[in-house]
Amino acid sequence: GAVVSQHPSWVICKSGTSVKIECRSLDFQATTMFWYRQFPKQSLMLMATSNEGSKATYEQGVEKDKFLINHASLTLSTLTVTSAHPEDSSFYICSARGPTGGQTGELFFGEGSRLTVL
Amino acid sequence: SQQGEEDPQALSIQEGENATMNCSYKTSINNLQWYRQNSGRGLVHLILIRSNEREKHSGRLRVTLDTSKKSSSLLITASRAADTASYFCATLDYNQGGKLIFGQGTELSVKP
Numbered sequence: 001g002a003v004v005s006q007h008p009s010w011v012i013c014k015s016g017t018s019v020k021i022e023c024r025s026l027d028f029q030a031t032t033m034f035w036y037r038q039f040p041k042q043s044l045m046l047m048a049t050s051n052e053g054s055k056a057t058y059e060q061g062v063e064k065d066k067f068l069i070n071h072a073s074l075t076l077s078t079l080t081v082t083s084a085h086p087e088d089s090s091f092y093i094c095s096a097r098g099p100t101g102g103q104t105g106e107l108f109f110g111e112g113s114r115l116t117v118l
Numbered sequence: 119s120q121q122g123e124e125d126p127q128a129l130s131i132q133e134g135e136n137a138t139m140n141c142s143y144k145t146s147i148n149n150l151q152w153y154r155q156n157s158g159r160g161l162v163h164l165i166l167i168r169s170n171e172r173e174k175h176s177g178r179l180r181v182t183l184d185t186s187k188k189s190s191s192l193l194i195t196a197s198r199a200a201d202t203a204s205y206f207c208a209t210l211d212y213n214q215g216g217k218l219i220f221g222q223g224t225e226l227s228v229k230p
Contacts, residue, residue: 006160032216042222042223043206043223046217046218046220106163107218108163109162112158
């Protein structure tokens, strides 16, 4: 099946610094990737839709300047949490439509990145 | 935004028993999908049911969809300790840009 790799799996940073999370589709091209945020024991909240070669589409309430998304190639999307604060601590998960996902909407998920901001 | 509710929020059963989880949604859908998440991990796709389907099977999984009630259920038969995980339903509406919107999830614990 389609494999999505996410890196790093966990990161600890100081308040005020920026953190970049990478999401790669390993064996297929992903024109669209999605970034989700998940708090402990809660569901996934869609943050933004990342489209290769164009600007990301952000969900209502998500700060564009806070969460920078870049989808520069067909296999890589990055999420940068800028000027991180403790409230940004969360589990961030990326996903991509697989080779046939455009027809069914099935998503393949990365393993997630746990961000802790001190 | 979240689609709706899943119930129960938590379910604890013994190995060998069946587990039933329910999901309700609010908008029109093209399909409904169920995913599994082990603690601290990413999600794994389990099964997809289209809006014109009423029931679907995959191994020990059985999914039903009632579009008139905007609800779905996931049945896991003969549960195993390895089925312990959180289960999420997610709906796809192409009118919403093809976004997948997740329910609140059910935390299933299967005791050996």
